[in-house]
Amino acid sequence: MRSWYSPSELAGLPGMPSSVSGLIRLAKRESWECQLRLGQGGGREYAFSVLPKATQTALIAATIVNEPSLQVIEPHNILAGCDAKIASRLNDSQACVMTARLAFVREIERMSQVVSQNRAILTLVALAKNDDLSPYLAERVVRANDRKTESRSLSERTLKRWLADYRAHGETGLAPARRQKDMSVPAWAGEFLKHYQRPQKPSVEAAYEQFKQVHGEVHTSVCPSIHAVRRWLKKLSPSVRERGRMGPHELNALKAYNRRQADMLWPNDVWVADGHTFDAEVINPLTGQIFRPEITMVIDWATRRIVGFSVNLAESTLATLDTLRDGVSRCGMYKIFYVDNGSGFDNSTVYEVNDRLGGTITHSLPYNSQARGVIERPHKTILVRLAKTFDSYIGADMDKEAATKTHKLSRKQLALGIAPTVVPEFAVFFSDLQQALDEYNRRPHRGLPKFRDLQTMRKRHQSPMEAWKSAEAEGWEPLLADANIVESLTRPQVERTVHRCQVQWNSGTYFLKGLDGFHGEQVRVAYDFRDASRVWVHSLEGDLLGEALLDGNASPAMPKTMLEKASEKRERGQLSRLVKKAKTITGQDVEMHVIGSASSPYDLPLEQLAEAQRFAQLSAPQAPTFELPTDPTARYRLWNQLDARLTSGESLNPEETQWHSRYPQHPDFMSIRQMFEFAKQASA
Structure with a gap:
């Protein structure tokens, strides 16, 4: 319920005249309590308490009908909840103006407790005109007016409007409106996009020229100017603007995506496989011709270890089976085999082998290679980097002139029956590939957890092999498949x-x-x-x-x-x-003796040799192992002990020597050293 009502709201209600003029004359005769209405054209408002009982009953009944679901909620809580939701949509400029205007509304409310509201407003206007406002309010005058010029001051009408907006809509009613972008679709947009959204990716100028030839000159209403076209294209999101110019696979790079975490996975839980055509030419071992081998790799998602690979002429069923056989025989059995929908993976032969091994095969969605980014990235990290080490590299970033020269030379030598000098033999390529995969498995990987390296005393990421060994140290063991089944794989x-x-x-x-x-x-x-x-x-x-x-x-x-x-x-x-x-030289008889070589200990019987080696290992003194304390103070004392041994001329083992030279560079060394020196000075 409200406390004040205008004549237009009361006219025609029970106990009230039917016309506004009649109601005003009745109010004057009976001297009803009234106040000036702020905003909305002025006029007077009459208090609810002076109205006849019939009129009050009608107003209460109308309020109940208009709000059928009544809840007992504090009014300030309702206002605060609405303001919080709407205020979150305001930008910084709107919020700044809103808080500045709210400061004057609060000041009027405080002054109204002593004087009338109108007198409070007139007082603020006079103070602002004479520059007598408090520094807090004076600073907010320009901001509250929200004008480009700073010469504007306060006025009675402006303050009454702010007060009325606050009472009607709360704090958010004081926020100024901002012009929003016109996101409506022009009538010519559909026809223009037919020329612009094409896989040939024409420029805006080229698409506009074709569009103008079909739909007339610029001055017509159907064909806008090219500047209007550019402004409208900037309003579109990249994924909407590039639709038709890019396929579904490329459009995924412009859309939101979900990151998949593998923290809960153990080794061999999920294997991800994919094929990659090598970006360098190699001599085919079967035909002697030049070709680009197809490399199929399988990576373990949990540890990022390359568990298996194969080299073939193309991504085929045989390549998949060879990769599976290599991975299962060396690293154990997998649980889930995650692949794409290529013909080398989606076929009955691979399904039969997977059923025999007891695994589960699952496919990613079409045109969604980002879902298998865990195997797509190693293609660039391992295979592309390896291909660039060969002179026969033919990748997209290869110099065209150098690539053409290499291509002509290799074909000319091959036609003359000479082994191409710029194209590696298959054995060389295969050996380098094995070495590259081995280095990848032993190199720190950013997708794996960090730990402190005891050699460098710094934190770094684990390598795939370290992650694998870490899982084994926690008690995990690979599940080995039947040897007969592995050997029978094609x-x-x-x-x-x-x-x-x-x-x-x-x-x-x-x-x-x-x-x-x-x-x-x-x-x-x-x-x-x-x-x-x-x-x-x-x-x-x-x-x-x-x-x-x-x-x-x-x-x-x-x-x-x-x-x-x-x-x-x-x-x-x-x-x-x-x-x-x-005898001819000396004139005397000469006797010659042949001294045989010392007998090798390996000439002993195998049983006797093994027993001797075992006894030697038992009797030999065991070299003390170098263990690094976990306490920083204990590490500092250990370094002093090693330093004293080194100063006295005693030799250290390699591990002690390396740590002794590296530890002074650690931040703990200087801080603990200063602490000991300060304690020594204090005791002296």
Whole structure:
């Protein structure tokens, strides 16, 4: 309920005249208590307490009808809640003006407790005109007026308007309105975007020229100016503006994303795999031609360790199976295999192998490679960096002139039958790839937790191998798959012709006695780039015939005993000639003795040698291990002990020497040293 009502609100109610003029005459006759109405055209308002009972009842009934759900809530709490929600949408300028105007409203309320409200307003106006306001209010006059010029002062009308706005809407009613951007879509926007949002990514000028040719000159209402087009494009968000100019995959880079944390994962919980075409050319070991190998890698999400990889001609089913076999045989069994929807991963063969291993395979959404960023980033960190070390690098940032020169030289040498000098052999590439993966697994990774390195005494991130070892130290153990299942996983295969129990692969000859009945027939040879000492021979139907060993049928040209006898005979002849030559020189008989070499301890029987080594280890004094105290004061005392030993001429072991030289650079060293020196001076 309100305390004051205007004549227009009371006219026509029970107990009141039907017209406003009649109501005003009645109020004058009965001398009703009234006050001047602030804002809204002026006029008078009449107190609720002087109205007839019938009129008061009608006003109360109207209030109840208009607000059917009544709650007992304090009025200042309602106002504070509304103000908090609306005030949060105000910018800094609006909030600054609002607080400045509120200061004058509060001052009027304080003065109204002694004098009338109108007298308080007129007093503030007079003080502002004579520059007699308090410093607090004088500072807020210009800010409250919210005008570009600073010459404006207070006026009676302005203060009454602020007071009325505050009573009607609370604090937020004092905030000035700000002009908002016109986000309405112009009538020409749809037609212009047809020319602008194209995959060719035309410029604004080019799209505008095409748009103007279709929709007329600039002065028409259909075709705006290019400046209006630019202003409207700036209002659009990047993802909306670039739609059509960029595909769904590229648009994801402009949208919000969710970061995935792997703190709760253990090793081998989730494996992420993906293929990458190498950005450098390599000699194909099968054909001798130049090609770009396809590298499939699997990374463990929890530790960021590269657990498996394979090299093939393309991202295929065989590449996936070879990668799985490599990872499972070396690092244990996985729980979830997270891959994309490529043909090398989404096929029945991979599903069958996954079922045999007992894992779960899951695919990411199409055009959402960001979800597998844990494997996408190592492609650049490992493979692109490795490719740039070769002269045959053909990445996007390679100099075109140098790339063309390398390409022509390699093709010319290949046509002449010469091994290209700028293209690495496959063995060189494979060796460098293994080394790069090994270095990555031992290099600190930003996605892993930090710890204090005891050698440098500084915090750094763990490496993938350190994270793996840390999990093992906490009690985690890898689950090993059945060896028979791992061995039966399909390896890359090529067809070869058997020639007298021999097959050729990668410039090597492999022999298997079981191929005696397959002379001249085609077989399938499964190979492993990591083990060139053997291959696995299968029939065309897929039956395993056995393992063929490299040079398995090679033998020495002569038996070893015959070579030893010939060597002894040659030695006796040479010694006999030396004796005769010595007798000719001296004229006397000369006797020659051959002193044999000392017998090697390894000539002992194996049992006796093992027992001697065990006894030597037990009897040898154990070197004391260097342990670093955790207490800073104890570390400082340990450094003094080592320093005293070094000063006296005693030698330190490598660990003690390294820590002794590094610890003075630590901040704890100087602070503890100053503390000891101060205590020493105080005691003296």
